[in-house]
Amino acid sequence: MSLLKLTSLQVSIGPVKAVRDVSLNLEAGECRALVGESGCGKSVTAMTLLGLMPNAAKISAEEWWFAGRDMTQIKEREWRQLQGNQIAMIFQNPMTALDPTQTIGAQIAEPLRIHKGLSRREAKMRAIALLERLAIANPAQRAEQYPFEFSGGMLQRAMIAMAVVCEPELLIADEPTTALDVTVQAEVLSLLQEMRESSGTAMLFITHDLGVVAEIADSVSVMYAGQTVESGSLHDVFSREAHPYTQALKRAVPSLENPKPLEAIAGTPPDLRQPPSGCGFAARCSKRMAICEESPPLMSCGEDHLARCWLWHKDHPERWREAEAVSLLGGKS
Amino acid sequence: MTAPLVDIRQLRCHFKSGANLLAAVDGINLQITAGEVLGLVGESGSGKSTLGRMIAGLQSRSAGKIYIDGKDMPHSYRRHDYREMATQVQMVFQDSYASLNPRMTILASLQEPLWSLGIHGQAARDKAAYWLDRVGLPQSAGERYPHELSGGQRQRIGIARAFITEPKLVICDEPVSALDVSVQAQIINLLQELQREHNTAMLFIAHDLAVVRFLATRTAVMYLGEIVEIGPTAAVFEAPRHPYTVRLLAAHLDGNPKGRILNKSLPAQTIANRAPLATDRGCRFAPRCHMAELACCDTPPWLQPSRVRTEAACHRLVDIEILRSRG
Numbered sequence: 093m094s095l096l097k098l099t100s101l102q103v104s105i106g107p108v109k110a111v112r113d114v115s116l117n118l119e120a121g122e123c124r125a126l127v128g129e130s131g132c133g134k135s136v137t138a139m140t141l142l143g144l145m146p147n148a149a150k151i152s153a154e155e156w157w158f159a160g161r162d163m164t165q166i167k168e169r170e171w172r173q174l175q176g177n178q179i180a181m182i183f184q185n186p187m188t189a190l191d192p193t194q195t196i197g198a199q200i201a202e203p204l205r206i207h208k209g210l211s212r213r214e215a216k217m218r219a220i221a222l223l224e225r226l227a228i229a230n231p232a233q234r235a236e237q238y239p240f241e242f243s244g245g246m247l248q249r250a251m252i253a254m255a256v257v258c259e260p261e262l263l264i265a266d267e268p269t270t271a272l273d274v275t276v277q278a279e280v281l282s283l284l285q286e287m288r289e290s291s292g293t294a295m296l297f298i299t300h301d302l303g304v305v306a307e308i309a310d311s312v313s314v315m316y317a318g319q320t321v322e323s324g325s326l327h328d329v330f331s332r333e334a335h336p337y338t339q340a341l342k343r344a345v346p347s348l349e350n351p352k353p354l355e356a357i358a359g360t361p362p363d364l365r366q367p368p369s370g371c372g373f374a375a376r377c378s379k380r381m382a383i384c385e386e387s388p389p390l391m392s393c394g395e396d397h398l399a400r401c402w403l404w405h406k407d408h409p410e411r412w413r414e415a416e417a418v419s420l421l422g423g424k425s
Numbered sequence: 426m427t428a429p430l431v432d433i434r435q436l437r438c439h440f441k442s443g444a445n446l447l448a449a450v451d452g453i454n455l456q457i458t459a460g461e462v463l464g465l466v467g468e469s470g471s472g473k474s475t476l477g478r479m480i481a482g483l484q485s486r487s488a489g490k491i492y493i494d495g496k497d498m499p500h501s502y503r504r505h506d507y508r509e510m511a512t513q514v515q516m517v518f519q520d521s522y523a524s525l526n527p528r529m530t531i532l533a534s535l536q537e538p539l540w541s542l543g544i545h546g547q548a549a550r551d552k553a554a555y556w557l558d559r560v561g562l563p564q565s566a567g568e569r570y571p572h573e574l575s576g577g578q579r580q581r582i583g584i585a586r587a588f589i590t591e592p593k594l595v596i597c598d599e600p601v602s603a604l605d606v607s608v609q610a611q612i613i614n615l616l617q618e619l620q621r622e623h624n625t626a627m628l629f630i631a632h633d634l635a636v637v638r639f640l641a642t643r644t645a646v647m648y649l650g651e652i653v654e655i656g657p658t659a660a661v662f663e664a665p666r667h668p669y670t671v672r673l674l675a676a677h678l679d680g681n682p683k684g685r686i687l688n689k690s691l692p693a694q695t696i697a698n699r700a701p702l703a704t705d706r707g708c709r710f711a712p713r714c715h716m717a718e719l720a721c722c723d724t725p726p727w728l729q730p731s732r733v734r735t736e737a738a739c740h741r742l743v744d745i746e747i748l749r750s751r752g
Contacts, residue, residue, distance in 0.1 A: 274634070274676040276468075278678070303678030306681055348677055
């Protein structure tokens with residue numbers, strides 16, 4: 093049974109339908125990347141999964157299971173036991189996510205004291221040991237310091253320590269390396285990878301950087317205008333991208349090895365106060381058809397590979413042509 | 426050979442930081458020729474923005490000379506200097522929202538540089554309307570205020586505002602790093618089109634290596650206030666010589682799932698990035714460099730030319746070459 097199963101999540105905040113139809117599936121130990129542009133609902137999805145949305149937000153889902161629990165029925169008190177314990181989060185900006193008035197050590201130790209009932213001393217020892225594992229020099233002294241005394245990369249490591257200290261089953265990382273320099277980014281990513289391998293934590297990695305995705309993910313979900321528009325294994329989504337948005341996105345990113353002309357995606361994402369009734373990407377799509385006025389469901393385009401696009405409907409003639417092309421290019425037989 | 430458009434000699438910018446003197450830019454020599462695109466890469470804190478701001482006259486310098494079109498630019502600018510500069514150098518900023526006046530309509534913001542040049546009335550309005558169209562915005566956008574536009578649209582205005590005075594050099598300081606990928610490509614393409622159309626020289630400051638690779642004809646790599654490597658873009662990216670450039674390129678993630686780099690042994694950054702001080706001796710990269718030896722901590726390296734037309738500032742270039750030829 094999968095660790096997280098989320099079907100058709102919808103979240104609206106006031107007039108904004110931030111998440112319109114998101115489905116996610118995570119196995120234990122899996123790392124899934126959630127890719128999309130700003131405003132597509134990735135962070136709202138993450139906050140919802142962590143139970144951090146304000147009460148004013150309207151949340152509904154067809155199915156929402158986490159570690160065998162039905163999360164649609166869960167109570168506020170049960171959430172408290174999950175947060176920071178079984179589900180933890182690494183935020184994008186550690187400077188604002190950490191408490192400036194508490195020492196780093198105390199902040200890392202806090203979840204241990206709350207969830208595992210450790211004493212102050214014991215928790216502190218564990219925090220220091222963890223900092224050491226995260227390659228922070230002089231961890232005992234560093235633990236006594238405050239966030240402003242840390243550099244950006246070190247703060248992000250402290251954030252990671254805080255998130256993994258209770259060995260959560262699901263770790264949500266919301267753009268954890270966006271604010272970092274490339275050399276520090278590479279380091280933080282390898283740290284996360286290491287932590288994941290040693291503890292078997294599943295990870296939902298939210299990012300808009302396709303380079304990071306290729307580096308760290310096993311599987312990918314692509315979001316656009318509040319919906320998951322494509323999901324599949326890393327290989328499927330990167331080498332046999334099925335949704336026109338994913339295809340366009342890949343052509344819009346400059347590459348180091350092969351600097352070819354960039355094909356920009358014309359236009360802008362739709363306004364989620366009045367989301368389009370049909371396909372959200374249709375207005376910017378080069379393969380638009382008459383049927384795109386109707387909202388497409390997620391359609392299968394390979395084993396465990398889904399795309400929300402009418403091109404993949406079983407009655408669409410182009411589907412066969414594309415499938416043929418894929419097999420000619422040496423895809424899965 | 427014609428004189429370069431911008432000629433920078435021994436440029437320094439030192440800030441007081443407690444008892445120390447922080448060397449944000451420390452002794453840079455750089456030439457930009459008319460019509461070329463010079464990419465400037467480096468990590469945060471390497472001084473690339475400070476260098477750009479000094480060329481634009483937005484930051485006063487501690488020492489050194491800047492010649493623009495042969496003219497020796499003053500240490501700090503007065504009003505008429507800026508006016509004169511308006512047709513020479515313009516800048517596109519990273520934060521398109523902060524760089525536009527929130528109380529001015531877009532059309533007024535676009536005309537502002539023209540007003541300072543003494544172009545008013547219908548002539549200014551016509552020109553602004555032309556540029557609005559040129560950067561791909563509808564005329565109705567002119568009536569709006571900055572907060573009513575999206576980030577990509579605002580950056581288009583920032584670009585139009587920079588190009589409207591037809592400057593010889595446009596300095597772009599991370600113009601796309603705040604934008605989404607799909608919009609990023611639109612803006613990069615627009616910048617390239619305009620640059621070619623007007624044969625404008627461009628200093629393109631970015632930390633995204635792929636964007637620089639795509640746009641720049643020459644690339645300079647900065648580390649803690651100094652240029653450590655400079656040369657034709659293809660040479661810098663394909664045959665980097667300075668250990669820092671090598672490290673920087675190795676850390677770039679290219680979106681190729683087959684070539685994962687993290688599991689290969691990237692040398693760990695044991696010493697955090699620190700602030701460059703004016704009193705530093707030797708090579709600033711030495712504490713992080715796997716090739717460093719005693720001399721590196723003592724004598725500062727200087728830019729040395731090579732067969733591949735790149736210049737690199739490193740004491741151990743010869744040894745690096747030998748190691749590389751052995752594989």
